[in-house]
Amino acid sequence: MLDLKLIRDNADFVESQLARRNGDFSIRPIVEIDAKHRKAQAEWENLNRRRNEISTSFKTGKLAKEEMEALRKEASQAKEKQDAVNEERVKLEAELEQLLLGIPNLPASEVPDGKDENDNKEVSTWGTINSIKNPRHHYEIGTDLGIFDFERGVKVAESRFTVLMNWGAKFERALMNLMLDTHARKGYSEVFPPILVNRDCLVGTGQLPKFEGDYYKLADDELYLVPTAEVPVTNLYREETLDEEMLPILHCAYTPNFRREAGSAGKDTRGYIRQHQFNKVELVKFCTPETSEEEHEKLTRDAEAILEALNLPYRRVLLCSGDIGFCARKCYDLEVWFPAQGKYREISSCSNFGDFQARRAGLKYRPKDGGKARYIHTINGSGLAIGRALAAILENYQNEDGSVTVPDALVPYMGVKLIEAKQARVSV
RNA sequence: GGAGAGGUGGCUGAGUGGUCGAAAGCGGCUUCCUGCUAAGAAGUUGUACGGACAAAAUCUGUACCGAGGGUUCGAAUCCCUCCCUCUCCGCCA
Incomplete structure (x- = not known):
């Protein structure tokens, strides 16, 4: 498996090295899905942070009943939204993993170019x-x-x-x-x-x-x-x-x-x-x-x-x-x-x-x-x-x-x- | 294959719904003390991924108590599935 960071930061280099191999290996889909995945992850984490804040305020106690109900509702909704985001995130992660596992290693520089x-x-x-x-x-x-x-x-x-x-x-x-x-x-x-x-x-x-x-x-x-x-x-x-x-x-x-x-x-x-x-x-x-x-x-x-x-x-x-x-x-x-x-x-x-x-x-x-x-x-x-x-x-x-x-x-x-x-x- | 018990940090082991990234001990690291050794005192002590910073140091977010799912505002703790380990039984080279 190649380093995802290498692909992300040096896409052109990776692509040119893969082109030396026999076969067609495109890393563009990986770059795209990686970006989407990181966005989804950030969104998920933000929602999670809010939920943690709410549950922390519960444990500190001393909340009025209405306030508690409102927070409980907000947390439930955040959870629902989070689940939806997460479903997408997991899907992207799996996709990324599959794509990454399908990309071969980069040939060393001293390996001669050739077809077969x-x-x-x-x-x-x-x-x-x-x-x-x-x-x-x-x-x-x-x-x-x-x-x-x-x-x-x-x-x-x-x-x-x-x-x-x-x-x-x-x-x-x-x-x-x-x-x-x-x-x-x-x-x-x-x-x-x-x-x-x-x-x-x-x-x-x-x-x-x-x-x-x-x-x-x-x-x-x-x-x-x-x-x-x-x-x-x-x-x-x-x-x-x-x-x-x-x-x-x-x-x-x-x-x-x-x-x-x-x-x-x-x-x-x-x-x-x-x-x-x-x-x-x-x-x-x-x-x-x-x-x-x-x-x-x-x-x-x-x-x-x-x-x-x-x-x-x-x-x-x-x-x-x-x-x-x-x-x-x-x-x-x-x-x-x-x-x-x-x-x-x-x-x-x-x-x-x-x-x-x-x-x-x-x-x-x-x-x-x-x-x-x-x-x-x-x-x-x-x-x-x-x-x-x-x-x-x-x-x-x-x-x-x-x-x-x-x-x-x-x-x-x-x-x-x-x-x-x-x-x-x-x-x- | 059947029955029972159990899987918590580098290790041992506590923890049955929030104050738990997690007691305590051991080990490790740092400092102090001691003529050396031995012993003692204090402090510190996980990993991964993301963000901030030119970068390092650092700061910050998230996740991680066998794995995956569920209940809940909140799970190491409750429920379900799976995997693994141990004990007894069965089978077997």
């Missing part, structure tokens, strides 16, 4: 792309090795659900542990949050109200399945004022993630790249405005460290103003190399939200010098998407005989160095 992903800027690349003769797709390799069972995933749930069998299940668990262990060593404290969250959480991190249809919602309870650990972890401190000494707070969290993938019909229909349910380790930071820039860079490096540990070629991309997420002021995507597709695919998204989420979620901190509470800055990034990491490993570590070499960093977690084509079973 074609205008994103490659910042760096890492690793060497091995030349593989006739590279096979991860889903072909995985199916042959008995790692993925796509058909039974559909039988048990529906399309875009996959069963991980045997080494697949173990691979997923090994990746999760490698990631969490690595991040823990860098100072991230591990969290295992609820996977169902209430509506306030989704509003707090910016998924709602704008993207209502994108998430799974329970029929009988006001609860949603988390689309990312970002939601429960960021909301851990919702409506709290933390001491500056506590910052920065670094958390890492594994959760399954659930997304309806509305609007991506036909995209990545084959394979394990786009699922309704997928595993992910997420990194979340809470810090002061002064350090958020630096913490964002460090967090991105921490996500990259996993790709480097797995020796997967990747590149870092700075998203342009048209491709950046709703809440983000700046975002790096990490893209891993998929040999069979012959291109880089997103495996992590590391965003700096500034105080945008903090305003929605009421995340504040009290400065050391004891001044007024200020909004925290939030940062998060995938570290990494586990399913896509598995898919990338299968493709990048495939051998001609159909076996897959286990990346060195995963050997301690897997217990084997090679997934052999013939005996695709977890040996205990």
Whole structure:
């Protein structure tokens, strides 16, 4: 959520920054309704003051009967008028809130202008792309090795659900542990949050109200399945004022993630790249405005460290103003190399939200010098998407005989160095 | 899920219609006293939003006793709905 004062006082600036994004975001209605709302509030307060005066004169006592009756009547009428004003005020307030929640964050100045992903800027690349003769797709390799069972995933749930069998299940668990262990060593404290969250959480991190249809919602309870650990972890401190000494707070969290993938019909229909349910380790930071820039860079490096540990070629991309997420002021995507597709695919998204989420979620901190509470800055990034990491490993570590070499960093977690084509079973 | 109890300031806890932004204690802050420490004395002590001021300090208005609604000239206090916590019962990994 943007600062209403900023919108009120610098409407032109805000509008010009929003224009860099993809989409049409007008703040003029907000400015208008804000003015009306403040007028209504002033009127309501004046009426209220009069009512307070009247009731005070009652408690001081010693009023003639007629006088009391007259005042009682006046107060009743004031109340009626006040109720009418208030009805309008509440309506305006709700309208203002809804409009405000629908306005995205302003892109940071260093974010390049652009329309879509074609205008994103490659910042760096890492690793060497091995030349593989006739590279096979991860889903072909995985199916042959008995790692993925796509058909039974559909039988048990529906399309875009996959069963991980045997080494697949173990691979997923090994990746999760490698990631969490690595991040823990860098100072991230591990969290295992609820996977169902209430509506306030989704509003707090910016998924709602704008993207209502994108998430799974329970029929009988006001609860949603988390689309990312970002939601429960960021909301851990919702409506709290933390001491500056506590910052920065670094958390890492594994959760399954659930997304309806509305609007991506036909995209990545084959394979394990786009699922309704997928595993992910997420990194979340809470810090002061002064350090958020630096913490964002460090967090991105921490996500990259996993790709480097797995020796997967990747590149870092700075998203342009048209491709950046709703809440983000700046975002790096990490893209891993998929040999069979012959291109880089997103495996992590590391965003700096500034105080945008903090305003929605009421995340504040009290400065050391004891001044007024200020909004925290939030940062998060995938570290990494586990399913896509598995898919990338299968493709990048495939051998001609159909076996897959286990990346060195995963050997301690897997217990084997090679997934052999013939005996695709977890040996205990 | 059923029955009962309860949700008050940073914390403990009083308050059953006006004198309550709210007693008292603890904690915090300031000052004084004491050779240091310990102890003691006095004072002070919430948040949010709006207005005044060029701005800060400050002054001022309004709201806030779990949330929302109602009764009343007036609600922490009475009524209704919801949420949460605790105890007992039931169920359960």
